[in-house]
Amino acid sequence: MEELLEILNEINSDIDYENETALIDDGILDSLDVVALVSELNDHYDIEIGLDDLIPENFNSLEAMLALIEKLK
Amino acid sequence: MSIVSWYFPFFIACFFCAYFIVPKKYQWYLLLAGNLVFYLFAGIKSFVIALASAFFAYLAALKLENDRKNDANKKGNVLLCSAVIVILIAWWLFLKFMGSSFGLVMPLGISFYTLNLIAYLSDVHRLKYPAERNPLRFLTYILYFPQIIQGPFTRYPAMKEQLFAEHHFSYERFTEGSLRALYGLTIKKLIIADSLAVIVNRCLSSYSTYTGGTIFLCLILYSIELYADFSGYMDIVNGVSHVLGIEMPENFTRPYFSSSLEEFWRRWHITLGGWFREYVFFPLSMNKKVQKLSKSVRKKYGSKLGKLIAADIALFFVWTATGLWHDFSWSYLLWGYLNMIVIMGSMHLEDRYKAIREKLHLDEKNVAFRLFRIVRTFLLVCLIRIPAIAGDLKKAIALFKQLSCFKGEGAGSLFSETGGISLIILAVAILIMFIIDILEEKEKWQEAKGRCPVLVKDLAVSLMIICFILFVGGDNDLLGGFMYARF
Numbered sequence: 001m002e003e004l005l006e007i008l009n010e011i012n013s014d015i016d017y018e019n020e021t022a023l024i025d026d027g028i029l030d031s032l033d034v035v036a037l038v039s040e041l042n043d044h045y046d047i048e049i050g051l052d053d054l055i056p057e058n059f060n061s062l063e064a065m066l067a068l069i070e071k072l073k
Numbered sequence: 074m075s076i077v078s079w080y081f082p083f084f085i086a087c088f089f090c091a092y093f094i095v096p097k098k099y100q101w102y103l104l105l106a107g108n109l110v111f112y113l114f115a116g117i118k119s120f121v122i123a124l125a126s127a128f129f130a131y132l133a134a135l136k137l138e139n140d141r142k143n144d145a146n147k148k149g150n151v152l153l154c155s156a157v158i159v160i161l162i163a164w165w166l167f168l169k170f171m172g173s174s175f176g177l178v179m180p181l182g183i184s185f186y187t188l189n190l191i192a193y194l195s196d197v198h199r200l201k202y203p204a205e206r207n208p209l210r211f212l213t214y215i216l217y218f219p220q221i222i223q224g225p226f227t228r229y230p231a232m233k234e235q236l237f238a239e240h241h242f243s244y245e246r247f248t249e250g251s252l253r254a255l256y257g258l259t260i261k262k263l264i265i266a267d268s269l270a271v272i273v274n275r276c277l278s279s280y281s282t283y284t285g286g287t288i289f290l291c292l293i294l295y296s297i298e299l300y301a302d303f304s305g306y307m308d309i310v311n312g313v314s315h316v317l318g319i320e321m322p323e324n325f326t327r328p329y330f331s332s333s334l335e336e337f338w339r340r341w342h343i344t345l346g347g348w349f350r351e352y353v354f355f356p357l358s359m360n361k362k363v364q365k366l367s368k369s370v371r372k373k374y375g376s377k378l379g380k381l382i383a384a385d386i387a388l389f390f391v392w393t394a395t396g397l398w399h400d401f402s403w404s405y406l407l408w409g410y411l412n413m414i415v416i417m418g419s420m421h422l423e424d425r426y427k428a429i430r431e432k433l434h435l436d437e438k439n440v441a442f443r444l445f446r447i448v449r450t451f452l453l454v455c456l457i458r459i460p461a462i463a464g465d466l467k468k469a470i471a472l473f474k475q476l477s478c479f480k481g482e483g484a485g486s487l488f489s490e491t492g493g494i495s496l497i498i499l500a501v502a503i504l505i506m507f508i509i510d511i512l513e514e515k516e517k518w519q520e521a522k523g524r525c526p527v528l529v530k531d532l533a534v535s536l537m538i539i540c541f542i543l544f545v546g547g548d549n550d551l552l553g554g555f556m557y558a559r560f
Binding site for chain 1: 199335339350354355356358359364367368371376379380381383384387420
């Protein structure tokens with residue numbers, strides 16, 4: 001979780017990732033953030049996030065992102 | 074059938090009555106009949122092309138879904154579908170250029186329903202949702218008459234639930250929806266957009282005689298006209314649909330209150346932006362080759378550029394496509410690229426802006442600073458629109474040059490041929506639109522409407538109906554429809 005938080009804070013450090021549950025639905029993370037985030041996650045965790053994984057439910061919260069990373073590892 | 078005509082209120086009144094009288098299970102058949110009648114007004118050739126392309130998409134979706142489910146990697150079918158869609162788009166672009174010379178028909182709303190068809194086929198191919206089995210249901214969706222001319226773009230699952238549900242008449246929905254449609258049609262379209270169109274067209278047709286200041290005022294008026302015209306149409310679409318019990322997505326959320334160009338594009342023509350994000354931006358930026366390039370750039374030039382390169386590549390294609398979607402011309406391509414340059418520039422320079430803001434102790438929440446950013450963004454939007462307004466590159470360059478000209482007719486000359494009463498009505502209408510937008514922005518519009526005395530509401534409705542009677546088909550209705558319908 002710490003690693004992921006570090007990556008997310010690099011994208012945008014003004015967001016309370018630990019408590020937000022609608023990062024995409026509420027437009028807190030925009031499409032440019034998502035692309036940068038996917039690129040970072042792919043690189044850092046050596047995973048391949050595909051187009052089909054790009055749904056709000058996978059990126060709305062820290063937990064959802066962790067679950068996606070676990071699934072793709 | 075033009076929505077700005079006597080036919081439409083008559084058509085819609087008859088449709089509302091029939092829709093709530095027929096047995097609920099037959100409501101969607103009536104919707105289909107309404108779609109077909111509405112589309113038939115555009116001409117039989119247009120109608121046949123629309124039916125043929127819809128039928129093709131219906132069959133293609135079933136085939137693509139079948140292939141994916143059976144794990145059959147039949148690239149031929151995907152290629153065939155892509156080829157037919159490309160032909161459809163090429164046909165539409167060809168008609169835009171040459172149609173009138175050859176007497177060919179440009180099907181009503183082709184640019185909008187082509188994008189809806191692409192979205193549908195792409196989603197079904199990616200197994201996001203099942204293909205529609207019933208061709209009549211599919212036709213009800215793809216030709217849904219309120220949205221066929223100018224959108225908004227919709228996704229099939231969201232529409233399916235509503236189009237085929239049983240809807241009971243609700244007086245509250247009827248008054249709410251009718252009021253919104255009437256507001257969009259009279260205040261925004263007939264009074265603001267059509268009156269401003271006369272002034273703006275006069276200025277642009279002899280722009281070399283005006284001073285730079287007058288041209289700049291004309292650009293501001295054009296921006297108000299475009300917003301009133303397009304969002305007015307959306308008010309009609311959403312209002313009519315609300316009466317039917319169908320909620321359409323919002324296409325505008327007060328875009329001129331944006332504090333950056335990027336925010337503006339998240340609030341202007343929202344569903345088109347969503348379409349390009351879903352079907353162009355993400356597929357390109359997530360492409361393996363682009364991601365690989367991003368990785369190598371990060372290693373060579375640092376994480377900042379590495380992160381942005383994928384978005385840069387995708388944005389280039391998004392803005393090329395957005396420009397060409399509006400019009401297959403160099404001027405619209407330039408308009409797209411100007412938007413792209415500003416957005417990319419702000420992405421790359423974000424850290425520097427942040428540092429400057431901190432150095433100058435500028436708080437983003439500060440009202441004066443926010444106001445400054447809103448005005449700056451609005452003026453930027455007005456300037457960037459020059460190539461789009463000009464229609465060709467030569468005129469666009471001349472317009473840019475004319476902005477620095479001090480000799481010529483002043484701003485007063487723009488209004489010299491418009492009557493005093495007409496100007497007062499126009500100013501009051503713009504003020505009403507502005508106040509409503511501010512109230513909506515502050516989320517106080519619903520509360521204000523609730524508190525408004527019935528007498529005032531009745532008076533407003535009566536005035537809007539009188540305006541409709543006075544203005545529809547009048548001298549101001551020069552465009553014979555909505556501005557975005559030509560895209």
